[in-house]
Amino acid sequence: MSDVLEVRDLCLRFRGYSGMSEVLHGISLNVRAGERVALVGESGSGKSVTARIVLGLLQELPSAQVDGGLFFEGEDLNRLSRRQWQALRGTSISMIFQDPTSSLNPVFTIGTQFAEVLRRRDPKLSREAADERAGTLLQSVSIHDHARVLSAYPFQLSGGMNQRVVIAMALANHPSLLIADEPGTALDVTVQAQTLKLMHDLVERSGTAVLFISHNLGVVREFADRVFVIYRGRIVEQGPTPAIFEDPGHAYTRALMAAVPRITGGGLPELNDSESAFLDPMVVHEGGKA
Amino acid sequence: MTPLLSLRHVSKTFGSGPRAVHAVRDVSFDVAQGECLAVVGESGSGKTTLANMILGVFGQSSGEIWFDGNGLPTRRTLEHRSAIQLVQQNPLSSLNPKRSVGASIRLGLDVFGIGARSDRWRLVEGALEEVGLPGDFRRRPPAALSGGQCQRVAIARALACQSRLVILDEPTSALDVLVQARVLRLLEDLRRVKGLSYVFITHDLSVVRNVADRVAVFRAGKLVECAETRAIFEDPQVDYTRQLIGAVPVVADDELKLRESLSGGMLA
Numbered sequence A: 001m002s003d004v005l006e007v008r009d010l011c012l013r014f015r016g017y018s019g020m021s022e023v024l025h026g027i028s029l030n031v032r033a034g035e036r037v038a039l040v041g042e043s044g045s046g047k048s049v050t051a052r053i054v055l056g057l058l059q060e061l062p063s064a065q066v067d068g069g070l071f072f073e074g075e076d077l078n079r080l081s082r083r084q085w086q087a088l089r090g091t092s093i094s095m096i097f098q099d100p101t102s103s104l105n106p107v108f109t110i111g112t113q114f115a116e117v118l119r120r121r122d123p124k125l126s127r128e129a130a131d132e133r134a135g136t137l138l139q140s141v142s143i144h145d146h147a148r149v150l151s152a153y154p155f156q157l158s159g160g161m162n163q164r165v166v167i168a169m170a171l172a173n174h175p176s177l178l179i180a181d182e183p184g185t186a187l188d189v190t191v192q193a194q195t196l197k198l199m200h201d202l203v204e205r206s207g208t209a210v211l212f213i214s215h216n217l218g219v220v221r222e223f224a225d226r227v228f229v230i231y232r233g234r235i236v237e238q239g240p241t242p243a244i245f246e247d248p249g250h251a252y253t254r255a256l257m258a259a260v261p262r263i264t265g266g267g268l269p270e271l272n273d274s275e276s277a278f279l280d281p282m283v284v285h286e287g288g289k290a
Numbered sequence B: 001m002t003p004l005l006s007l008r009h010v011s012k013t014f015g016s017g018p019r020a021v022h023a024v025r026d027v028s029f030d031v032a033q034g035e036c037l038a039v040v041g042e043s044g045s046g047k048t049t050l051a052n053m054i055l056g057v058f059g060q061s062s063g064e065i066w067f068d069g070n071g072l073p074t075r076r077t078l079e080h081r082s083a084i085q086l087v088q089q090n091p092l093s094s095l096n097p098k099r100s101v102g103a104s105i106r107l108g109l110d111v112f113g114i115g116a117r118s119d120r121w122r123l124v125e126g127a128l129e130e131v132g133l134p135g136d137f138r139r140r141p142p143a144a145l146s147g148g149q150c151q152r153v154a155i156a157r158a159l160a161c162q163s164r165l166v167i168l169d170e171p172t173s174a175l176d177v178l179v180q181a182r183v184l185r186l187l188e189d190l191r192r193v194k195g196l197s198y199v200f201i202t203h204d205l206s207v208v209r210n211v212a213d214r215v216a217v218f219r220a221g222k223l224v225e226c227a228e229t230r231a232i233f234e235d236p237q238v239d240y241t242r243q244l245i246g247a248v249p250v251v252a253d254d255e256l257k258l259r260e261s262l263s264g265g266m267l268a
Ligand SMILES: Nc1ncnc2c1ncn2[C@@H]1O[C@H](COP(=O)(O)OP(=O)(O)OP(=O)(O)O)[C@@H](O)[C@H]1O
Pocket: A155, A156, A157, A158, A159, A160, A161, A186, A187, A188, B014, B015, B021, B022, B023, B042, B043, B044, B045, B046, B047, B048, B049, B050, B089
């Protein structure tokens, strides 16, 4: 299968605060059509910035310096004009941002914002038709009182309801690449299972490629085909999901696995201080590379 | 001993008439000093609404909230405001985007008069370091931090205020499990040393299992089950609780076994 997304040797530096700070030190990863790839790792290691670079958002920030290859469906994203890149967002590439509430506009109702999303693909869509489609999509993320939700402002909804609205919006235009940054954090486990199934179906049905960022290793184990583990701006391990979970090779991955709180109890995990080993070279499992 | 926090028949309705939303319905529970009560349940079941009422963001429609033996008025005194702190659900939007994160933390210290004036920046840096962030992050605006870094700033801000009750609304959802363990240990230490109490709202039942003394399960605005943590996980009385535990994504085989024994609903 061909790559829908390929990121090659991506570097990122920020100017400011305390001089130059290097955030990404040459990240490479790929997602094929119909594949679910998880990016997991340390808080602050560079997951969200990687996603924003793929969308072309960080490049607009004057203090950010981005280098490296970015390819979407074989096309070199770096050669697109700003307008062409923008046109991909919300249509062929869609993104679920980490904080659902701040990715919605506080002064417009959900219905208005949903119509705008749907019109990116279908500019002549009437408001009635948009509300009807939005209602169906909200139903699929377990929002059953969709009339109330469509006429509500984000502050009138719960954290998890806003998150589901954002998920429904991201799936609305049948993207070929979906980037989901922590999509289930405000959902109870039964609703979470249902949204994962929805994303799963989308992948099966339309061959969507999913880049899935998550701290929930239980979800990653159940959802992802392949996993990339990131620590301080470097990929430290990559491979098919079963290999990563059954045979983690890198010291950081092992420490992560050991720190997962267990539903069977046993108290908080002991923290081992083998942090110097976290900088060891990358571990690649068979089948992990395209 | 009087509980630190008591809710008696608390309800909250938004709006009125046929479009009214009954967000919280007749909820009663206590939190003892030094106790960690986990609040779990359905998305949209009224957990954040409950947190906002305890904090005094808005009043309850009916019922009473007691703190340390006194009824809490809707308009809070400075003392109440420093005694009860909230870590909000959305890390990125809960911090003022126009202030440096250090200034956001310091604001609480200034308002509540904590520490000597000349000492406060040092306290701010210490608070950041306790949650695993470099002290010089205090100069950054929230936009220059990752999701989990913002979340840790929000926790640092609440803990720096030397409060007695902290309401944590999804406090570790944006943290990797190693940083999460560190933050949970910090909370545990403060509870042991200073007798802090927590209302810990979360969807992460694996965390609940390992940190909470008791668990309150919510569904559609109602408290459907409230019991000791062990009892909730080993002998849940309500179908909904069983469904929840049965749907937790897990990483280990013995966890799968526990899950399956519950999700069938065939518990003895
Ligand atoms: N200001 C408001 N105006 C109108 N309705 C509101 C308001 N705030 C909350 N609600 C409604 O109250 C209900 C409970 O919301 P709340 O935010 O308390 O849920 P929650 O349990 O925190 O959910 P989640 O786990 O998704 O964060 C929801 O139906 C929500 O739409």
